[in-house]
Amino acid sequence: MTEPDATAKRKRMSSGQRREDFITKAIAFFAEEGFESSTRGLARQLGVTQPLLYRYFPSKDDLILAVYDAVYVNRWRPEWEEILTDRSTSVEERLNTFYRVYTDVIFNREWMRIYLFSGLKGADINRRYMQLVRQRILEPIVAEARAEFGHPPSPATDSEIEFAWVMHGGIFYYGVRDLIYDSALETRKDRVVADAVAAFVAGLKIKLAKSVEAEHASEAQRTD
Structure with missing residues (x-):
């Protein structure tokens, strides 16, 4: 029996894990590109579709708020x-x-x-x-x-x-x-x-x- 591909394993995340993964990558993205960049560009950087990103963050402001919580509130x-x-x-x-x-x-x-x-x-x-x-x-x-x-x-x-x-x-x-x-x-x-x-x-x-x-x-x- 063939062992499942390691990449496929990594992609099998729970909804919560995927959301946290998006936030972590968004932090790195915004730190380099600033906030003028589009969610389309962010989705491309994340390797996902824009509609998938919107399932977790209905708007760019929602994503920015999540980044704020992760970088500032949660580190307090x-x-x-x-x-x-x-x-x-x-x-x-x-x-x-x-x-x-x-x-x-x-x-x-x-x-x-x-x-x-x-x-x-x-x-x-x-x-x-x-x-x-x-x-x-x-x-x-x-x-x-x-x-x-x-x-x-x-x-x-x-x-x-x-x-x-x-x-x-x-x-x-x-x-x-x-x-x-x-x-x-x-x-x-x-x-x-x-x-x-x-x-x-x-x-x-x-x-x-x-x-x-x-x-x-x-x-x-x-x-x-």
Whole structure:
């Protein structure tokens, strides 16, 4: 009796396995070609028909959403938020630990290229992820800094969030220069993270103190 062909065996996937295979190949495709490419071109790259692809993803946006979930949502680690809120160490120590492990995940060529292509196309991936970063990273950072510096709990202002974005964006763009443009000057990622974190913590401490002074001055004027 003839043994079934190995290629035929590989093609016998369950519906779920085939869907995951499509997503994996779509990630590589979009990372190289961007989001302007047609689903026809993607189907050709996958070696399947366009109607078959549409059986799993009714529209290109559905496929892009699946790629977003695979690349960004599913790679998010719950322990990251635990690191940021662990008050057994200083905010600066926590940020150094957090950004070391966080960049181990996002400093990935596919992750970076898909993010950049998404921004150029105006796809929703960037907006979704930036909102995730604000809620789960930047707002907790400001809240923890307030607590450490002796300020009362208060929702982070847009100005404070922008200040945190400067640090976060600087670290991110170091990864872009390293992985996409091959132009990073410093080869030690931990040194870059430590410098960015130290500058942010020192600057935020001054910024929060000035905000408190301004609030006190405003209150004094109202009571005069």
